[in-house]
Amino acid sequence: MSYKVARIDEIDGIDYRQDTHMHPVRYHLGISAFGANAWTVENVGDRLMPEHEEDAGSEELYVVLRGRARFEIGGESVDAPEGTLVFVEPLTNRTAFAEEAGTTVLAIGSKVGKAYEVGGWEVWAPVETLYAAGEYEAAIEMARPIADANPQYGSVLYNLACCEVLAGKPADDAIGHLRSAFEAMPSLRDLARTDSDLDAVRDDPGFRELVG
Numbered sequence: 001m002s003y004k005v006a007r008i009d010e011i012d013g014i015d016y017r018q019d020t021h022m023h024p025v026r027y028h029l030g031i032s033a034f035g036a037n038a039w040t041v042e043n044v045g046d047r048l049m050p051e052h053e054e055d056a057g058s059e060e061l062y063v064v065l066r067g068r069a070r071f072e073i074g075g076e077s078v079d080a081p082e083g084t085l086v087f088v089e090p091l092t093n094r095t096a097f098a099e100e101a102g103t104t105v106l107a108i109g110s111k112v113g114k115a116y117e118v119g120g121w122e123v124w125a126p127v128e129t130l131y132a133a134g135e136y137e138a139a140i141e142m143a144r145p146i147a148d149a150n151p152q153y154g155s156v157l158y159n160l161a162c163c164e165v166l167a168g169k170p171a172d173d174a175i176g177h178l179r180s181a182f183e184a185m186p187s188l189r190d191l192a193r194t195d196s197d198l199d200a201v202r203d204d205p206g207f208r209e210l211v212g
Helices: 025-029 121-132 136-149 154-166 171-184 188-192 196-201 205-211
Strands: 014-016 020-023 035-040 047-052 058-066 068-073 076-081 085-088 094-098 104-111
Touching (some): 014 121, 020 047, 025 035, 047 104, 058 068, 058 076, 068 085, 154 188, 171 188, 171 196, 188 205
Antiparallel strands (some): 035 104, 058 104, 068 094
16 A cells, blocks of 8 residues: 555544653554654643653654644744644753643644654653663563564664673673664664763673674
């Protein structure tokens, strides 16, 4: 089939950081050229998306599909009724809150001048709460079948490896997942060189050989 059609409400939502609710549009439709996710709320005042900054070079466009949002961008407030487009440059703090119940915002993004890397962070999202709480054993149990079903997503394999190291699992387990992660997403090798989650295996010969 040369096209796909979906409604936001038909895409299973994921509870994410800061009590937000995300619908993985890119993953659902199989998009590989850019990131796309929708954020929905039930009540006025609910946060639409986690407060964050995008990395250098990563641009995002937010489209208010329904309702009304109030964006907080770099310390400024932006009123965004239905149909509004909000473009935010890299390294700029941003979040948004609903001014009307049922507000929905579509976020579209990619990195300037580079081919888009499909890391699969939205596939990892259900595990994020366990990782953030330090419940690494539970995170591993949830993440392993996700990684097995999605071996093409480097960030899922990478995050699984981090949990394995933090849980004190055998180094070979984490190194094997890191190797697969780097094959799927080579840019993760640079992150691994300084990521404190991996400190416990940093002196392992297999790890040193892998990261170079």
